[in-house]
Amino acid sequence: MKIKIRYWVFLVVISTILTFSPANASYSMDIVPAVPNNGDTLNVTILDDGNPEPGILVQFALNGGVPVFSITDSQGKAKFKLLNKGNLTIYAATREGVPLTDATLKVFLKGDFSGDDTTDSWDITYLARSISGIPGYDVLSSGDVSGDGMVDAWDCTYLARAIVGVPGYIV
Numbered sequence: 001m002k003i004k005i006r007y008w009v010f011l012v013v014i015s016t017i018l019t020f021s022p023a024n025a026s027y028s029m030d031i032v033p034a035v036p037n038n039g040d041t042l043n044v045t046i047l048d049d050g051n052p053e054p055g056i057l058v059q060f061a062l063n064g065g066v067p068v069f070s071i072t073d074s075q076g077k078a079k080f081k082l083l084n085k086g087n088l089t090i091y092a093a094t095r096e097g098v099p100l101t102d103a104t105l106k107v108f109l110k111g112d113f114s115g116d117d118t119t120d121s122w123d124i125t126y127l128a129r130s131i132s133g134i135p136g137y138d139v140l141s142s143g144d145v146s147g148d149g150m151v152d153a154w155d156c157t158y159l160a161r162a163i164v165g166v167p168g169y170i171v
């Protein structure tokens with residue numbers, strides 16, 4: 001009889017673990033762009049076993065500020081407009097608040113290719129060296145400041161004009 005009770009307790013414990021263990025190992029997050037700049041709109045897709053999951057609650061918190069909430073659409077996507085640089089934390093949960101997956105990433109200042117938190121003439125030099133293929137000059141954030149889909153010498157010119165304040169050139 002004692003053994004039977006132990007066995008029953010064992011079953012309860014196991015079933016409790018199975019019930020409350022997070023069934024969320026199958027969830028993941030796809031973030032585009034992977035290396036974002038301030039001013040970008042972030043597209044986050046919540047995936048369950050690789051399949052886009054609609055109706056997921058997504059919370060965006062930039063630099064520990066007031067979180068912004070969004071619900072994934074029919075394609076499993078939630079969008080967030082990045083207004084500042086800094087550290088972004090993204091949490092995904094069910095509408096009942098059960099955590100599914102999360103991610104943290106750095107949002108770079110647009111044009112700050114060197115990654116020193118300022119956009120200045122050093123970044124023009126840095127980008128020029130990167131385009132020339134000089135080792136050690138990896139562009140940390142998107143080098144496409146002109147927004148034409150290419151990173152080339154035109155971006156150096158564009159950034160130079162933006163820094164000196166030529167109208168129509170914004171980073």
Ligand SMILES: [Ca+2]
Nearest residue numbers: 112114116118
């Ligand atoms: Ca910089």
